[in-house]
Amino acid sequence: MRNWIGIVAVCVLVGILSGATGGLVVRFAPPMNSSRTSDSPEETAQDPLPESPTPYDETWAVESKSASDMQAARTALGDAPEPDRMAGLLDESSGWLPIEGEEARFEAVRDGWLVELRRLVVEHVQSFQNSALQAPDGAAALAMHARASRLLALYPISQEDAVLDEAQSLAAAQSELLRRIELIRRQRYNVWTVDQIAAAVEAYHSSNLSVEAMGRSDDGQVVEATVAHLAEIDPAMLEPAVLGLYNYVIDLVNADVSQSWRIEFARRLTGSEVSRKTLEGF
Structure with a gap:
């Protein structure tokens, strides 16, 4: 009770002062538990802050290896290891230390592994690059190119001129291979187009003969027979010689049908419902 009387007296005094000065306002929070009549040191003392966690001090495991140990590790890979396995051995050996007295031999063995990895x-x-050029289609060729790129990333670079020149030569060959794959795909596309054009010309003449045999004109039959072979062709993919043949067939049909069917012919070759072939599959 005495505590509350003291708090009220202080509040009244502060109110008088704030009224006189026109500004200061002080707020007092009531005790959390009004039934408490005393504040003992045990009750008011704050718990000490927890200690900061000690970061985990991870140590790097290092193994001591003799030259014989290294030779055994290399022998385990076989006579002709895959480049990724050889690269894995080199990566693992970065955590090894030579035993005393074999430092020079240790470094010589690792240098030999680097040379071997470059050769592999x-x-x-080069094997994947050659296979890409012999692939039956572009998808297989690009897969070979991708595998060659992944292997090329394993090539150990150094400051030696010969090493840098070899790495640059391999990278340039990869870029040239990609360009060559694209050209081969376009060539295959054009060969396929020539076959389509030949079929369109044959269909055009067959439909004309059929119409003449019936003794009447049927422009729709001529257009439909030709469109069936030309609609899938994308003129943007054609070489000049093949594009000339493509245009020849179009002129052939246009010269033989009425104006309304010429318009219909153009619509059937260029409409949004037409699904033209791309380089996919070539």
Whole structure:
């Protein structure tokens, strides 16, 4: 009770002062538990802050290896290891330390592994590049190109001129291979187009003969027979010689049908419902 009387007296005094000065307002929070009549040191003392967690001090495991140990590790890979396995051995050996007295031999063995990895990468990259050029279609060729690119990333770079020149040569060959794959796909596309044009010309003449045999004109039959072979062709993919043949067939049909069917012919070759072939599959 005595505590509350003291608090009220202080509030009244502060109210008088704030009224006189026109500004200061002080707010007092009531005790959390009004039934408490005393504040003992045990009740008011704050719990100490928890200690900051100690960061986990992870140590890097290092193994000591002799030259014989290294030779055994290399022998385990076989006579002709894949480049990724050889690269894995080199990566693992970065955590090894030479035993005392074999430091020079240790470094010589690792240097030999680097040379071997470069040779393996070159052999496998060139093999995939050659396979890409012999692939039956563009999808298979691009898959070979991608595998060669992944292997090329394993090539160990150094500041030696010969190493840098070889790496640049491999990278340039990869870029040239991609361009060559694209050209081969377009060539296959044009060969397919020539076959389509030949079929369109044959269909045009067959439909004309059929119409003449019936003794009447049927422009729709001529257009439909030709469109069936031309609609899938994308003129933007054609080489000049093949594009000339494509235009020849169009002129052939247009010269033989009425104006309304010429318009219909153009619509059937260019409408949004037409699904033209792309380089996919070539």
